[in-house]
Amino acid sequence: MPLIKVSAISRPQSVAGAIAGMVREHARAEIVAVGPDAVNQAVKAIAIARKYVEPDGIDLVMVPQMTDIAIDGNQRTAIVFVVGSRKALSSP
Amino acid sequence: MPLIKVSAISRPQSVAGAIAGMVREHARAEIVAVGPDAVNQAVKAIAIARKYVEPDGIDLVMVPQMTDIAIDGNQRTAIVFVVGSRKALSSP
Numbered sequence: 001m002p003l004i005k006v007s008a009i010s011r012p013q014s015v016a017g018a019i020a021g022m023v024r025e026h027a028r029a030e031i032v033a034v035g036p037d038a039v040n041q042a043v044k045a046i047a048i049a050r051k052y053v054e055p056d057g058i059d060l061v062m063v064p065q066m067t068d069i070a071i072d073g074n075q076r077t078a079i080v081f082v083v084g085s086r087k088a089l090s091s092p
Numbered sequence: 093m094p095l096i097k098v099s100a101i102s103r104p105q106s107v108a109g110a111i112a113g114m115v116r117e118h119a120r121a122e123i124v125a126v127g128p129d130a131v132n133q134a135v136k137a138i139a140i141a142r143k144y145v146e147p148d149g150i151d152l153v154m155v156p157q158m159t160d161i162a163i164d165g166n167q168r169t170a171i172v173f174v175v176g177s178r179k180a181l182s183s184p
Contacts, residue, residue, distance in 0.1 A: 039135055040128035043171055047156040061153040061178065064139040079135055086153065086178060 002029045006045065008037035015045035019083060020052035023060065028084030034071065039079050046083055059086040094121045098137065100129030107137035111175060112144035115152065120176030126163065131171050138175055151178040 002022040006015055015031070022029035033042040050060040062083040069078045094114040098107055107123070114121035125134040142152040154175040161170045 036128040036132035040131045040171075043131055043135065043156050044158060044169075047158045047171070050155065050157075061155055063142065063153055064135050065142075066136060066139045077136075079132075079139070 002026050004029060004031045006031055006033045006038050006042040008035060008041065010038070010041045010045070012041055012044035012048055015041065016048035016052055019045060019049035023049070023053055023058060023084060024056060028082065031081040031083065032078055033081070034069070034076050034078045042079070042081055046081060049083070060084070061086045094118050096121060096123045098123055098125045098130050098134040100127060100133065102130070102133045102137070104133055104136035104140055107133065108140035108144055111137060111141035115141070115145055115150060115176060116148060120174065123173040123175065124170055125173070126161070126168050126170045134171070134173055138173060141175070152176070153178045 004015065004018055004022070019029050019031065031042050031046065033039045046062050053060055060083060062081045065080045065082065067078050067080055068075055096107060096110055111121050111123065123134050123138065125131045138154050145152055152175060154173045157172045157174065159170050159172055161168055
């Protein structure tokens with residue numbers, strides 16, 4: 001599964017381009033974000049990616065999941081967004 | 093369309109309950125959030141709501157959209173999350 005890590009300083013347009021490319025090639029992608037600012041950038045990127053792939057006939061939807069990960073020994077909650085075509089995206 | 097406003101101090105579990113109730117009754121719901129902290133709470137709430145409605149056979153997906161709104165005379169970008177069953181949710 002293609003994985004895209006998004007940080008608080010990621011540019012939504014750049015991330016959107018990466019998402020669109022992966023969805024076109026692999027039908028789906030996973031985006032990981034930790035912290036409110038990163039989650040916000042990820043959501044904006046997905047909203048933009050949705051427009052990028054619309055002309056390809058792809059109706060992009062996302063499924064958010066929470067997962068605990070360890071960063072520098074600290075327990076953090078990461079958000080994993082599974083995105084893909086409404087039809088192609090099987091349930092996680 | 094049922095509308096749920098989420099703020100930075102909204103409790104994800106409470107919002108998730110509201111989302112689940114609206115999705116069960118109306119098949120879909122719209123969640124509005126302004127700012128990274130509110131968007132983060134909204135995403136967590138949707139991830140939790142997904143688990144709430146799973147036993148009902150609902151495969152909850154979301155579509156994020158950006159929209160400009162005026163708050164106290166200032167232009168802000170709001171995120172609108174359209175959520176619903178993968179099958180029932182028509183394209184916005």
